Amino acid sequence: MPLNVKNYTLxxxxxxxxxxxxxxxxxxxxxxxxxxxxxxxxxKSLIDRKGEITKDIELYDPLDMNLWKAMLKxxxxxxxxxxxxxxxxxxxxxxxxxTRGGSHLxxxxxxxxxxxxxxLGNTLSKVVYYEDRLGKYSLEKKYTSRMIHHQLIQHxxxxxxxxLVSEFDMRILDYEIPKSDSQKRKVVVGVCNDYxxxxxxxxxxxxNEGNLIxxxxxx
Numbered sequence: 001m002p003l004n005v006k007n008y009t010l011x012x013x014x015x016x017x018x019x020x021x022x023x024x025x026x027x028x029x030x031x032x033x034x035x036x037x038x039x040x041x042x043x044k045s046l047i048d049r050k051g052e053i054t055k056d057i058e059l060y061d062p063l064d065m066n067l068w069k070a071m072l073k074x075x076x077x078x079x080x081x082x083x084x085x086x087x088x089x090x091x092x093x094x095x096x097x098x099t100r101g102g103s104h105l106x107x108x109x110x111x112x113x114x115x116x117x118x119x120l121g122n123t124l125s126k127v128v129y130y131e132d133r134l135g136k137y138s139l140e141k142k143y144t145s146r147m148i149h150h151q152l153i154q155h156x157x158x159x160x161x162x163x164l165v166s167e168f169d170m171r172i173l174d175y176e177i178p179k180s181d182s183q184k185r186k187v188v189v190g191v192c193n194d195y196x197x198x199x200x201x202x203x204x205x206x207x208n209e210g211n212l213i214x215x216x217x218x219x
Contacts, residue, residue: 090121123181168192
């Protein structure tokens, strides 16, 4: 059996509704707790022997009647840890997610998220859209990453009603360690700009360690 295990898992798990899912021990990330539930005994044995496998997953929202819409689809690197029942899940390559927003579980409101990660789980690019009540998708977040002086920097842009409201850079401190991007240690560096109605209203400057060194505001 080769190291890379490529198989699609089609399941209906209500617990994948991240907005309402309780954190499941021993995983800090509830989404990783779901990943653990879909591992087969054979895959766990293979991880124990090989130390690592890859797995393509495709998970569906059980409340979505249109099951052709993948709620979560992508590839995992799964690493062995000291605990044979706990694994290090790292999202790699392209990912597409659709989650049910709002507090009502029967709402048809979705958030569409397209992400590209490197082999260590660092997000290289990410675009998040939200769907309004008319079914129209609007840009909500945008991430891009680049190496600057041997440091991986993520540039983040936030939008409201298609208008840019904030942009800033984050330095990923542990980008060389394989783990989910959401679990990486990050600090805001450089310039952070906030906008209102298309005009710059505040600028904050941070040093390379994430310490605020200057702030300017405009009326």
